[in-house]
Amino acid sequence: MTLLAHAIAAAPPAVLSPEGLRGRPLAWSEASAGLGLWSTEWAPDMKLERPDALEHHRLVERICAAQPCLPVRFGTAFASVDAARASLDKRSEVLHAALARVSGKSEVALTLLWRRRPAPVEPVAGPGPGRRYLEMRRAEESERESQQARAASLVERILAELAVERPLVWHETCTSPSVAVSLAVLVPTEEALQRKADLARIVAGFDDVTPVLNGPWPPYTFARTE
């Protein structure tokens, strides 16, 4: 029986509705180190689709609401219960530590989108095509560097005003032409909405980006163990 993994939690398992992905049975596979895996009993020939990813998210939310858990990367599957148990047993110390780190906490996500796209660089009128090309590349590079610097300064301001410990914040800048900052904060679940409001207040003063706030979500970003 194939198991499609959703989340890792400490034993004993919480009492949950028995419905997993697409209404298939939700299973708890307990390993020997006091950990267990919540997964859906799956069939190898069943292909996962985009809605399944979102349903996996809702399942992880349900599990995390019932007990502290570590979300497992979507698409992870095991050929048998024994394989799932063995995988948990092999990394039990690391998984216990990660579980303790995120226990009682949720993730709030912030994306800052550039409000104005940089104007396309016009080729300079010059002597030859080689010179024009180099001038254009130099202007593009200069624009990129300026965006990077601005994105970094936005992050610094957010971190300073939010006043949280650095290990509880993850961020990337300029991951695509539209995205200035992608940031996640790990916060106590009971304070998540307040911290989200704090973030909204902090970024409201930035006039060159549009903020998109999400969450509270399960602690996906902070569950990594590698």
Add this chain to the structure above:
Amino acid sequence: MNELTAEDASLLELVDRLLNKGVVLTGEATISVAGIDLIYLGLNVVLTAVETLNKSQERRAS
């Protein structure tokens, strides 16, 4: 490239987390996502959100 709306950004942030974050466990089975077999490279799932983004844009374009 098209402008990214707030709704797109939210979905992409979530999909990025589902596919690129979270605990990576050693899996054994192979399951397909949207018809593409996940490759267990070094026994870990490797599938980037960039691929998901590209597919999403292709679907929109078609």
